[in-house]
Amino acid sequence: MLAFLVQRISQAFLVMFVISMIAFAIQDGLGDPLQEMVGMSVSEEEREAIREELGLNDPMVVQYLRFAGNALQGDLGNSYFYSKPTLEVIAEHLPATLELVIGASLIIVFLSVPIGVYAAIRPQAWLSKFFMGVSTVGISIPVFLTAIVLIQLFSIGVTVNWFPSDTGWGQWLNDFFSTEGGLPSYGRGDELTHLFGTWESGFFTGTGLMHLVLPSVSLASIMLPLFIRLIRAEMMEVLQSDYVRYARAKGLSAGRINFLHALKNTMLPVITVGGVQIGIMVAYTILTETVFQWPGVGLMFLEAITRSDIPLIVAYLMVVGLIFVITNTLVDLIYGLVNPTVKLTGKKA
Amino acid sequence: MKKLIAAFVGSMALASAPVALSAEATKELKMAYDADPVTLDIHEQLSGGILQLSHMTFDPLLRWTKDLGFEPRLAESWTRIDENTMRFKLREGVTFHSGNELTTADVKFTFDRLKQSQDFKAIFKPFSGINIIDDYTFELVTSEPYPLLLNTATYIFPFDSEFYSGQTEDGKDKSAILKHGNSFASENLSGTGPYTVTERKQGVRVEFERFDNYWDSESPGNVGKIVLTPIKENNTRVSALLSGGVDFIAPVPPNDLERIRNDKNANLVTMSGTRIILFHMNQERVEAFKNPKVRQAIAYAINQEGIAAKIMKGFATPAAQMSPEGYQGYNESLTPRFDVAKAQELMKEAGYEDGFTITMMAPNNRYVNDDKIAQAVAAMLARINIKVDLKTLPKAQYWPEYDNRAADMMMIGWHADTEDSANFYEFLTFCPDADSGAGQYNAGNYCNPEIDALVQKANVETDLDKRAAMLQEVEQRLYDDAAFVPLHWQDLAWASKKNVKIEPVLNVMNFPYLGDLVVE
Helix, strand or coil: CHHHHHHHHHHHHHHHHHHHHHHHHHHHHHCCCHHHHCCCCCCHHHHHHHHHHHCCCCCHHHHHHHHHHHHHCCCCCECCCCCCEHHHHHHHHHHHHHHHHHHHHHHHHHHHHHHHHHHHHCCCCHHHHHHHHHHHHHHHCCHHHHHHHHHHHHHHCECCCCCCCCCHHHHHHHHHHCECCCCCCCCCCCCCEEEECCEEECCCCHHHHHHHHHHHHHHHHHHHHHHHHHHHHHHHHHHHCHHHHHHHHHCCCHHHHHHHHHHHHHHHHHHHHHHHHHHHHHHHHHHHHHHCCCCCHHHHHHHHHHCCCHHHHHHHHHHHHHHHHHHHHHHHHHHHHHCCCCCCCCCCC | CHHHHHHHHHHHHHHCCCCCCCCCCCEEEEEEECCCCCCCCCCCCCCHHHHHHHHHHCCCCEEECCCCCEEECCEEEEEEEECCEEEEEECCCCECCCCCECCHHHHHHHHHHHHHCCCCCCCCCCEEEEEEEECCEEEEEECCCCCCHHHHHCCCCCCCCCCCCCECCCCCECCCCCCCCCCHHHHCCCCCCCEEEEEEECCCEEEEEECCCCCCCCCCCCEEEEEEEECCCHHHHHHHHHCCCCCEECCCCHHHHHHHHHCCCEEEEEEEEEEEEEEEECCCCCHHHHCHHHHHHHHHHCCHHHHHHHHCCCCEEECCCCCCCCCCCCCCCCCCCCCHHHHHHHHHHCCCCCCEEEEEEEECCCCCCHHHHHHHHHHHHHCCCEEEEEEEECHHHHHHHHHCCCCCEEEEEECCCCCCHHHHHHHHCCCCECCCCECCCCCCCCCCHHHHHHHHHHCCCCCHHHHHHHHHHHHHHHHHHCCCEEEEEEEEEEEEECCEECHHHCCCCCCCCHHHCEEC
16 A cells, blocks of 8 residues: 555646646747737837846756746746736635535536446436437537537527417427526526635525536536446447356346345446546636636636736646546545555555 | 516526615626736737726826817916927816825926836927926927927827825835836726726636716716726627626727617727838839839739729728828828729839739738638739748747848738827838837838938928928828838727717717716
8 A cells, every 4th residue: 555655646746847848848839928918019128127127038957947946836926917926826726626526526426326327227218319419429529519509598598489489389398498597508607605725616596506517517418428428338338248158047136136136346447437537627627717717727828828927837737647646546445445456556466 | 488588587587686886876887898908007018908998097197088179177278388399287086096186296296207117218208397386387398390299299198296205115126117027007097087996817707886076077977887807809709798797899890880870789999000010122122113113003903992892891991091081291182092903004014014922921810801801912912923921820930020120011000009190000010120210110122212301391380281281292202102012091890888978979089988988
């Protein structure tokens, strides 16, 4: 266990080192940060003076060594735009992103498991076919399109006139397909609960939850089909295995077989994939956060790029790298708990 | 489905009823701009966002009216003493948010601070000093006769000298202007304006509350609280308005104009803007561009009206010069000269019948539809056998390329900070001179000392009619010379809910006077 953690921590350092090198190497291509800091009519002389102050004129190696020296002391520099330490800026934005990911994960867990299991147990049922069909469509629609459609339907509202409104049934159908809108389409709302540090939560107020609905659904929409299909496929395979057949022959109840014995083994690969996907989800929030003006790290990162806020870009990449390493480590630990046959520090098989 | 959601939403709406404020100013306004102010120090950066903030939290000595005239604000009146001096009378009984009273000492403090500001010092260069006569009288002095003295005075938003003087607890100078890092002024604000900043989370929201002791008791404004949310994504901003999440948005993207116009709850206001979009033809890089006939041919080949109608969806005013209507240099007789046959003939006369190949660069996220405009221009040039190798870049990468003059034709949009024609020429067509900073954005390397001399003469001409004639002549000569390729003035658009009466407080400079906003 200890050896495993030591190995992972050294891995984390390596990952962060590589990321910082790459981020530094591409910074020339990210544009001139001064562009956003001064007005158009400021003279070249003034600009040069500011560049000098910021140390942007030093050779790249000097800049990197200065950065690395500070980074080892936990200082990743100041954001040009926010005029604050980058880690502080990220700490302010991270809770919003994490809540969004939590919201989406809850939706995924509570929908994908029952649907996946159902589709595996009754592959021929029309409901299963319907879910599988919808999930194929879902997986192929880009997240920003889902988001825009959701906003149109549930924030702005649509009035449908497809059916003759002078007949009772026509009116009923029109009403059925029309939506009133009204769900918040941007931001996190005014009523956030302060938890600790920089964490302000939207989970504890009505408006906070309302604001979470559309962004979480959009974010979940990309991963949900994947998990439904994964759980269905794994479950179907497990249901064919000998021990399940034996259990059936023994006369155990279907519920006990499916949910106690089969599901447990189904979840093993799901946990591995899930852990990696949560990491990926942090990256996907960039799109979702942009469309919903969700004040998390994804939106912050995208804006940092348009502003060439290089210290913030570098810090974000390093933090995300760290999140990936941490989630992967956790996944490996949980995997060990669920399946005791797995050895963490992998002796040769 | 409809009823279910309606009930759910209805119950939520009850939970967040607006809080009542002071007796007159009770309305709450939620608004969304594409960005929030980068700092609270209005001398730190000269940008549209900062000027919008300035007009909400400070007051200028005088301000622009809708028709580009002046109206007195903190200066009650002004008289010209001599060619170089203007005497101002300051309004009495004006208090800052801090409770301090406004006097000429504050104006002097502000003037001196503007002279220090990296972004503003260029605008205030013609001023040699300020004379304080008494607590409510002062004179602005220029080193030469300066016709734009009043234009520039619209940038003087008096600061609270007492509030911004001295040292902070950790020993920093409160009056310091810092481009990066935290200064006192970037986080604290005390102006004379209609609103105070009560909460600010950068990039997330800014909250303003009506200042109880606001001096302008005649202002019709009845908004007690403003919540500004920056929403960068065009679609989201429009959705926020249409779904009722916000009451007022700007800017409105051209693609959504129809949608908002057709919405029964929304109100759209558009105006012809003052920002000129143009292409420079770099004479240093391309030998052919030195020939006026080739430049004219290009001017004839570009269909400005087509671009304005098809690409900008009517959201632009086709241009044949830099000065928009209302500016002194605006020359009525100059109209777009689209004529492909004539263009081909000119190319033939110049000996370039077979054309040549050039490179072109444009930003793709700076101006409205900038990349599409560049593509259209490239296609139009193909008709006179000029083959264009086009590259579009995000603005963060575009401007360094622009500074390097990295392509033969480069796009730029320009708004004159002084709301005056001469500013266009000084930055865009003056002979480039690194020492004086003239022609800083002249990526065409066009150079005509005669025209430059004429502009400089106009700059010390205080007889405004004579000055206008000079500037119009400049426009004419630049047109004849085809010094650049003008495309259009980008229109401005704002949208609000029907009960928010935005029209009277909007102006072409795009700083809404929100202090006077009426919400029904």
